[in-house]
Amino acid sequence: MSRSIGELAELVGGIVRGDSSVRVDGVGTLEGAGEGQISFLANPRYRRQLASTRAAAVILDEAGAEDYGGNAIVVADPYLAYAKIAAVLSARERHPGGIHPHASVNSAAEIHSSACVGPHVVVEEGAVVGADVYLGPGCVIGANSVIGRGSTLVANVTINEGCELGERALIHPGVVIGSDGFGLANDHGRWIKVPQLGRVVIGNDVEIGANTTIDRGAIDDTVIGDGVKLDNLIQVAHNVHIGENTAIAACTGIAGSARIGRNCAIAGGVGILGHLEITDGVTVTAMSLVTRSITRPGVYSSGTPLEENRRWHRNYARFKQLDDMARRIRELEKLVAEKSK
Amino acid sequence: MSRSIGELAELVGGIVRGDSSVRVDGVGTLEGAGEGQISFLANPRYRRQLASTRAAAVILDEAGAEDYGGNAIVVADPYLAYAKIAAVLSARERHPGGIHPHASVNSAAEIHSSACVGPHVVVEEGAVVGADVYLGPGCVIGANSVIGRGSTLVANVTINEGCELGERALIHPGVVIGSDGFGLANDHGRWIKVPQLGRVVIGNDVEIGANTTIDRGAIDDTVIGDGVKLDNLIQVAHNVHIGENTAIAACTGIAGSARIGRNCAIAGGVGILGHLEITDGVTVTAMSLVTRSITRPGVYSSGTPLEENRRWHRNYARFKQLDDMARRIRELEKLVAEKSK
């Protein structure tokens, strides 16, 4: 649906420079945008592309606007404004409500009339599917689980028994919610399963990336706060709590009963050990291992630098001597100090 | 189903303190348990919660029992006893046997009459599904594969052609068993696929977590021993062997032809290189990389500590100088020794 840049500027609280009646109906990068497309400049690195862009209009900040003579929407945060404008321009009609004839819906499930239940979906006994929910092909909604109003499960998502998803969730394909936690008791060398009897309870406005897994609690629940954003292939173990508006990048694993605060940013490939606490506002960089509680906001890291293999190997081998090296330095310091007397 | 704590004590070989006729029908944490619920104390850290728990009874050991005046079952290993008792209290009726009308079962597949085949399940030609098996929604059982008696495939599990699953397996959603191993031969820069012709053969009493993948062997089989427990999002490459009762936590990857012994405990995010051997009884800590065979039982680790980013970065940068530092220490030692002469 096309919009004038005047309308779009109003939407994001921006100021138009140039012709506010120009209409756009799509987005593009500075390099790729053409007629009818709006672009944005958020990263100063791309500033030189302003000179040659063929975008119908550009979203930028005051500094960017200085370099640009074309039609523009000037805002404080161009990336945020772009997100809102792109959402409007790419909006689609809701799927019409209704249950596909190839879906299997238990007669004791409750499906709102505005919900769309796709082909090969299974909704088990006692499940509640809210208004304007979209259950894409192959999704499985376990017994007595609840899918909040306006949520979208794209395809092949599995929600196990008794779990709760808040409103406006966006769940990508292959996600598994409510699988059993990894609870084992050792009986003379054999593992005995510890029944996993809690649920997964997920707040509102949560997005979960493809093939991410969230285990149900052992006794109490696994809890994901409002506004949490999880990327792909993340593992959330039983009884983890993730605070509001925390974002976690792909391939991260969180062990049992870890508690992560609000507004944290956890990069990709991070490991977080169990039974620890991370306070609000913590950033952890890629592939770090969090082995202890973090009580102060800030940025935390572990790991070693990438090197050309042969050089790396020499340093790598020395790692085993680190403690020895430290003691030898101490020894040298003593010897040198003695001689200075 | 409710039980008296007398019955439950008998079940786990424990001794009742207090009123053995008290009945419970569920479990709870010390903090959360209420009427009709039994709890347990396994971790001394929670001992102070005994004072305020409202649980109908508590499973604990002799030491714990000293602090507690309420109804109790006293055992040597409260966590193990809890696992057994929780299993009894949460037990459900088996799903009735039968094939859902929305399942697609090949006429040349063999389905035991007591097996439950859910909606949108596919069972291909020549597959054998044993007694009391439960195939949840969307599961795919490839041609000529075998699902052992009493196994449960929760939902959306894919078992490829010719693979064998033992008895009483519990396979969580999104698991893939028998995908092709990553076998490639290089033909002047282009990759030629090496056909993956082995199977995956899985023993009895195995549990496999959500979205874990186990590749079929290249020629011989990939083999998972009895009692192995795999968490979520684990990769098991072609021709890996995992010994009996080994437990592996989430996000671990095991490369081709690695052989892991019995009773090992592999933590989360671990990498294990191919064509190596890990003996029985080995523990590997989180996010370690196993680059060589391990021939002696024990605990093994790699990695660097988590630090506040700025401090970490200073140490991280020095890692590249480690070999140089070691040589300079040696040089200093020589110089100082010479002067002492």
Next chain:
Amino acid sequence: MSRSIGELAELVGGIVRGDSSVRVDGVGTLEGAGEGQISFLANPRYRRQLASTRAAAVILDEAGAEDYGGNAIVVADPYLAYAKIAAVLSARERHPGGIHPHASVNSAAEIHSSACVGPHVVVEEGAVVGADVYLGPGCVIGANSVIGRGSTLVANVTINEGCELGERALIHPGVVIGSDGFGLANDHGRWIKVPQLGRVVIGNDVEIGANTTIDRGAIDDTVIGDGVKLDNLIQVAHNVHIGENTAIAACTGIAGSARIGRNCAIAGGVGILGHLEITDGVTVTAMSLVTRSITRPGVYSSGTPLEENRRWHRNYARFKQLDDMARRIRELEKLVAEKSK
């Protein structure tokens, strides 16, 4: 289908030693092969098994042939020759074309008459499924996506809207292609979704391992070149480009807008940060973290060695003192030099 070793030698440009009329119909390892099976020797480590193998014939190079008196096919690269021969011996008939009655195909989708559409498959509006394509059970083909001629989607694969798959792709179960990239803009602490409007465009002869995920581009596309081979449980973020014939092992994660060259070999568990470039012909070893662009071909690594836990812990603790140690060495060098004056 059985073949004479004469025919097979011709197929791979090899020379027969022994009886070229001997027929084989399957493959085996040197240790396991029996009557009617052909084996190969590629790794000199297994050379001593030549003496006892019961294989009907062995594929080997000149050096290997010296030790072996049985029937043989002598080639320059036995592993490559094995790959080609095994492909011929294990070839199967194509699935017959047709749409399973339990599939859900939109009337505005275009399915080639030779394509096989399995049970519980969904093909949405405007999708195009080429000749000789096999869509296994439970696959979901989103609206307006294109599946190239001769491609196989094994089972439970999800291709989201508008994505393109080239010819002869082999996509293993649980793969998700075209899920939304992890694009978020921060609005006073709350995350606003950045619509993900690009596609995933995949070249010819690509193989993608089980449960791997490839996100669609934010504005432009995510691009996977011809001949790329991806193992299981890999994450490819939005706008990543992977060059031709690059192979990537399991559990690797690639962050947004990274560009990986041609003919690279990325080992398992590697992390690659976003917005960087890796040139052609780069190898990265297991569990390394690539934090910067790599402009020269070669082998790159990061990480620390595996040690017995107690020894490791002593060195690990010293890592925090590395910068301090380096400064103390410098100080000692100064002191010692002064005294030498």
